[in-house]
Amino acid sequence: MPIYKATNCFPDTALLLWNITETAEALSEGLHLTQRSLDRLRNFKSEAHRRGFLSVRRLLLTAGYSDSDLYYDPFGKPHLSDGKHISISHSHNFSAIIISDRITGLDLELRREKIAVIAHKFAEPSFVLDQDDPDYINKLTVNWGVKEAVFKIRNERGISFKDHIEVKSFEMSDKQTTATLRFNNLERHFDVYFEEIEQYTIVYLFERH
Template sequence: MPLYKTINVNKHTKVFVWKIEESFEELSKGISLTERSENRLLSMKSELHRRGFLSVRHLLIEAGYTDFDLYYNGNGKPHLTDGKHISITHSFTFSALIISDNEVGIDIEMNREKIKIIQHKFVNFERGFIHKDDDYIEQLTVIWGAKESLYKIFPHGGLTFKNDIDINSFQIADKKTTGYIKVEGWDKNYDIRFEQIDGFTLVYAIDPSKND
């Protein structure tokens, strides 16, 4: 199917979401790739990952770019040749990207029971506000997605979800919260937005100082 959803966050920032229902062959049509991307695609053993990779290239086209406008730094962080900020995510049958004049990060995750088993790896400060009467899996998935989004913003790598990133109190109905990267030399809070899409949690982080 074509573009699933577009979110105009503010005048600086836009989110694009794709629901991956096409075959690999269908997604390959009309897509030109750099040599680096062709090699990455060939190295992927999973059909799901290959389709996710190509769906992201369709999102780039929706945003007015091509694969040739995208490059990665030494830490694997994506950049656009025109200087705008970009963050990319895909999970199972959804992919998404966010493009902005400012620092941004994005994550999409399927809501799964498994997250309750691994919560000890990423929940720390947040333990104090998780609401037992709210959707527990969705809350945990928002926390994970928010931390993943902030991890993608941080340019130097090496953060731990449990100790270096805090997400502030929220309820699922809020659809927003804030988050903080708490490492030396990086004293910044970020706005976190989230929503539910067909059993998935979409989360993105944006710089609040440039949010008009």
Template sequence: MPFFQKIVVDAFTNVYVWKISESFDELFRAVSLKDISLTRLETMKSESHKKGFLAVRMLLQHAGYTDYDLYYDAFGKPNLKDGTHISISHSFEFSTIILSNKNCGIDLELRRDLIKKIARKFAEEPFVYHCDENSSDYVSKLTVIWGVKEAVFKVRNEVGISFKDHIFVSPFEMEAQNTTALLDFNELKIPFEVYFTEIENYTLVWLWEKEL
């Protein structure tokens, strides 16, 4: 089975990555699903989404959990019964989860030039208007910014949050593999510690709320 990588972030935080090369049937036979998960799986039309869903369950098993330990709250946020924080992401060939004692979020994105066309809809103006679109790391940086904002929203999925107007990513260099972010929404001002890396043609971002 293609367990791809475990990233030990700190003593209480681990990221797990699965590269999906199995067929749907192989994955389905390898996991045990509760009834509500079976029902959810049956409603998925895309085989890619189905395999991503099952690969997440493979990662849970690899980390010592099962689908029976996982539940979703009223806002669709995943939780584990033992109180460990979890966040989940899937993109085409990969699925990933983060487990931590901190309120955390994770996002995985395929890097594509298409992101240039939508940059002004989610990225801060200083970045979009003052960076060279033809530079070698422009798409990489945009993908990190998008991933950060997706991950922040997974942590604090408040109704009305705008990626462009309420989530701000501090300037960073790709070599650093870390930055910070801020959610500024209504009465909330929450800073985040951010880390990122690239896996093949994908960008992986994880973060958590910083202690004040």
């Protein structure tokens, strides 16, 4: 299947998703990859990794960019040469990118019951204790996604998901919440949006000025 969704979720922001059903070979057709990308592709151990990587390049193309417009800093964070902000995520059969004028982070997660086992390691007690909530797993997955997405914006050494990133409680029907990062002397606020697509949860957020 080609592109699953391409929307301007806000006037200054494009969100694109790919449902990966093709082989790596099919995905690479018509793509012009930089030498760096070709080297990276060659070093991936699994076909799943290659498909995720290539589907992201297809999404870039859909958004009007080529592989050579994308570069990475030494921490692995992606950047676009025109100065727009980009964040990337892949999970099993889906990949997603967000491109915005604002500082943004994105995470895509497959919802799994086993997230409950590690909830106490990353989530606030109010989330962990709410086990009777029918949306327990859904909310934990959003909570995790928020923290991954914040981390993708501010990937400073020593940030703890549990101690430094706080997600305001929400209902799934809200489709949005807020989050705060408090780390050393830094305090940053984020506007968070989330949705569920099949068995996946997508979270994207923007750092407030």
